[in-house]
Amino acid sequence: xxxxxxxxxxxxxxxxxxxxxxxxxxxxxxxxxxxxxxxxxxxxxxxxxxxxxxxxxxxxxxxxxxxxxxxxxxxxxxxxxxxxxxxxxxxxxxxxxxxxxxxxxxxxxxxxxxxxxxxxxxxxxxxxxxxxxxxxxxxxxxxxxxxxxxxxxxxxxxxxxxxxxxxxxxxxxxxxxxxxxxxxxxxxxxxxxxxxxxxxxxxxxxxxxxxxxxxxxxxxxxxxxxxxxxxxxxxxxxxxxxxxxxxxxxxxxxxxxxxxxxxxxxxxxxxxxxxxxxxxxxxxxxxxxxxxxxxxxxxxxxxxxxxxxxxxxxxxxxxxxxxxxxxxxxxxxxxxxxxxxxxxxxxxxxxxxxxxxxxxxxxxx
Numbered sequence: 527x528x529x530x531x532x533x534x535x536x537x538x539x540x541x542x543x544x545x546x547x548x549x550x551x552x553x554x555x556x557x558x559x560x561x562x563x564x565x566x567x568x569x570x571x572x573x574x575x576x577x578x579x580x581x582x583x584x585x586x587x588x589x590x591x592x593x594x595x596x597x598x599x600x601x602x603x604x605x606x607x608x609x610x611x612x613x614x615x616x617x618x619x620x621x622x623x624x625x626x627x628x629x630x631x632x633x634x635x636x637x638x639x640x641x642x643x644x645x646x647x648x649x650x651x652x653x654x655x656x657x658x659x660x661x662x663x664x665x666x667x668x669x670x671x672x673x674x675x676x677x678x679x680x681x682x683x684x685x686x687x688x689x690x691x692x693x694x695x696x697x698x699x700x701x702x703x704x705x706x707x708x709x710x711x712x713x714x715x716x717x718x719x720x721x722x723x724x725x726x727x728x729x730x731x732x733x734x735x736x737x738x739x740x741x742x743x744x745x746x747x748x749x750x751x752x753x754x755x756x757x758x759x760x761x762x763x764x765x766x767x768x769x770x771x772x773x774x775x776x777x778x779x780x781x782x783x784x785x786x787x788x789x790x791x792x793x794x795x796x797x798x799x800x801x802x803x804x805x806x807x808x809x810x811x812x813x814x815x816x817x818x819x820x821x822x823x824x825x826x827x828x829x830x831x832x833x834x835x836x837x838x839x840x841x842x843x844x845x846x847x848x849x850x851x852x853x854x855x856x857x858x859x860x861x862x863x864x865x866x867x868x869x870x871x872x873x874x875x876x877x878x879x880x881x882x883x884x885x886x887x888x889x890x891x
Contacts, residue, residue: 531581534670538576540564540592547579550587551654554821555863558647559654563818564592566791567646573600574678578670580663582656589663590654591671594646595678597639601780604648607640607684607888608633614707614886621707625888628705636890640682641675644695649712649867649884651687653695664698676891684888687712687868691882704887710868713879715849717864721857722850728878740842741850747841749807751851756800756816761789763811764802767830774833785828792816792827800827803851805843812836813843817852822862824852849877 537543545561552560568575574595582588596606603609611633614622629636644651653667675683687709688695700706718724726734765786772780792800796818804814812835816828826848836843848866856864866874871881 530585531579531587532585534581535579536577536670538574540568540575540577543577543579547587548577548590548654551579551590551656554823555865556650556654557818557820557823557825557865558650559592559645559652560820562795563647564645566788566795567594569791570788571600571602571646573597576674578667580666582658586656588656589659589667591643591667592645593671593674594642595639595675595680596642596646598634601784602646603777603779605642605646605686607637607642607682607686607886610686610709610886611707611888614709619708619710622886625705625707625886629890637682637684637888639678639680640684641671641678641680642684642686643671644685644688647687648869649687649710649865650689651685652689652692655694659694661694661698664694668698668702672889672891680891682888682890684886686886687884688887689882689884696885696887699887699889702889704889706885706887709884709886711871711881712868712884713866713871713874713881715853715864715866715874715877715879717853717856717861719857722854724857725853725878733876737845737850740845743839744805744841744843744846747807747839749805749812749841749843749846751846752802752804752806753851753855754801755798756789756793756796756802757798759802759804759811759814761786761793764814764816764828764830765789767811767814767832768828769830770833771830785830789816789828792818803847803855805847807835813847815848815852817864819861822860823865824856824861824863825865826852826867844873845877 548561576593579587579590611622611626765782768785769782799819804811813831818825
């Protein structure tokens with residue numbers, strides 16, 4: 527039974543807010559704002575956090591927001607306003623360079639410490655809203671977020687990955703003077719009920735032949751697929767592979783030990799809801815994807831690949847691990863949507879994903 531609220535609930539730790547209350551607002555497509563995942567992020571982030579839940583007239587939860595205070599010492603550069611905008615400018619994303627140029631001096635000094643609101647994750651930062659919530663609840667949560675930011679000495683408030691379809695929040699942020707820049711495209715895959723064969727029918731005959739050839743190449747190289755609970759896999763090996771992936775894409779400062787900490791925490795919180803799709807050769811994991819199940823959705827959470835093994839023969843470990851096998855298993859388990867998040871849109875689109883545009887909204891204080 528959901529707790530009845532007589533006033534807004536506020537807390538500095540998510541454990542202080544009952545899971546049943548918070549998750550009343552977090553649906554299948556809100557995994558990254560779920561009570562359990564928020565606890566993982568909070569435990570591994572080691573920064574100040576704050577949460578607010580608003581009740582309706584009957585005391586039922588109607589809207590909520592999560593906040594985290596980031597400074598220049600935090601390693602999560604993909605969810606820090608200064609580094610997200612710098613990355614967007616480097617990629618040529620619309621508005622990013624202009625937003626940076628509008629800041630007085632160094633972006634880190636202008637924006638940090640800063641409150642990252644709507645969840646500390648890559649893609650889909652937002653407010654949690656019940657079906658009856660609207661602009662009034664959005665305004666109340668933004669008022670409280672900005673008040674907390676000022677009280678903590680923050681120099682900015684940001685919603686770094688706001689989806690174009692989140693019209694209540696987008697309109698409110700624009701009206702309040704938040705500056706914006708494109709942050710990327712968020713990809714999802716609708717899973718056909720017919721599994722891999724039905725999935726193949728979505729593509730041209732040329733693409734279907736290529737996809738079948740990719741799977742034959744893996745068979746010929748002795749690559750096998752294994753899927754099972756995260757607990758069945760060697761976490762140090764997965765952490766090392768993720769660190770390889772980060773290094774390949776310019777995040778060489780990220781250490782395998784940091785990945786292992788996140789994996790261990792994820793396992794302790796999610797148990798068998800956390801599972802791995804892995805490609806294995808010569809008894810060693812060569813590529814993996816970590817997924818979380820939530821209702822009718824699966825979420826691709828972490829990934830990593832053994833590039834020294836993969837690249838000489840150009841083996842398609844990425845597609846086999848994260849798409850082909852996932853489609854097979856998702857369809858068999860009644861999953862309707864797989865969330866793949868931001869980045870690599872061309873690769874994701876080539877394997878059937880659709881995408882929406884997300885923007886970073888930043889308010890210098």
